[in-house]
Amino acid sequence: MSKDFKIEDKIRDKLLIRKERNSLRSLRTSSNLIDFCSNDYLGFAKNLSVKECKDQGATGSRLISGNSTQFELLENKIAAFHKAPAGLIFNSGYDANIGLFSCIADKGDTIIYDQYIHASIRDGIRLSNARSFSFEHNNIASLEKKLQQTDGHILVAIESVYSMDGDEAPLEKIVAVCEKYKADIILDEAHATGVLGKNGEGLAQSLNLESKIFARVHTFGKAMGCHGAIVLGSDDLRHYLINFARSFIYTTALSEHSLHAIESAYDKLKASSDIINQLHQNISLFQSLLSVKLQSKLISSSSPIQCILVPENETVKKVETDLQNKGFDIRAILHPTVEEGKERIRICIHSFNTEEEIKMCVANLEKLIV
Ligand SMILES: Cc1ncc(COP(=O)(O)O)c(C=O)c1O
16 A cells, blocks of 8 residues: 555545445434434433532542442442342443453353344453354344354343344343353343333343343433443452453543432432333334334334334435424434344334324324335
8 A cells, every 4th residue: 555545545535435325424413303312211311400519520440539438329229229239330331331241251251142232242242352153133043053052151142122123132031041051141221221110120120030130231321311331240240340341440430420410310210100101101102103004114112212114324314304304303223333224214202202292203204204
């Protein structure tokens, strides 16, 4: 390659390719459109009252100056809510997954993951020395086949609710097959936190399966309306992560203000069963209004994430623009985020969306998606 070829040229070329493929990502500032795209499923982000906090900002990593009694009490409180022996807070769900997956399995161990697993888990696996295989999405036979081919410690990585499809993992069946092959499960509860279970405890607890899961990751950036995440598991797991999870060790700890926000969100969640019921009623209303034509394109899901397949980046982007012009903040999910041919309009339903808004949203989807 010529010495004149600069890195600036390379990045410009790569961006150009994305543009030509209609898959260029860009940032947008928030709009006044009707929210059918945020993860703020319960509206917590709109009105989370945080205790007045005149004390500490961030001061350092947890292992140096960033730890506090407040941190540890909050971890205990959240672990108790989720019926776990212990928990360790990370700065985000991305950090939690990267830290957990990169250190939990060694050479000779295997991580088997659902093909639709979140990017943060994929990245964590890439940083580990373990072997890894994917299994077909939510397919028990495919998982069992992979389990039969594996030795060493086996970890199975799944999500409660898949972020781009909105469907749930068949957790009871996965637990049964993992018990048969003595594999440990790591369950990412990001989109189930605040959504599944009477008080939003998540999928594992809604099925009384929490004791069967080796580690659960609950993120605070979706329904909880703040940011951060907790890894739940045994005391030994917590201690292990403090020693080996690099995204925990080598980063500044959350500030006191952030901890207050997380605590307020959990306090609010405990009193939110009516709001959670409203969310599920809105999801049912949305589904009941769809015509047979749209139902045939809908990815089956009972979560707030409802996706309608509209293949091809160009086509789905046009539908997105048209929906936004009609006043709805709804986003297209493009290839390469999803497989080619599986591009989609992703609608996030919230507890605060009104009946009128949902009706208008469906009426516009019917008109715009052919
Ligand atoms: C399934 C899943 N896990 C983890 C994350 C990362 O969480 P956070 O946004 O807190 O970094 C996300 C968010 O996009 C997610 O959807």
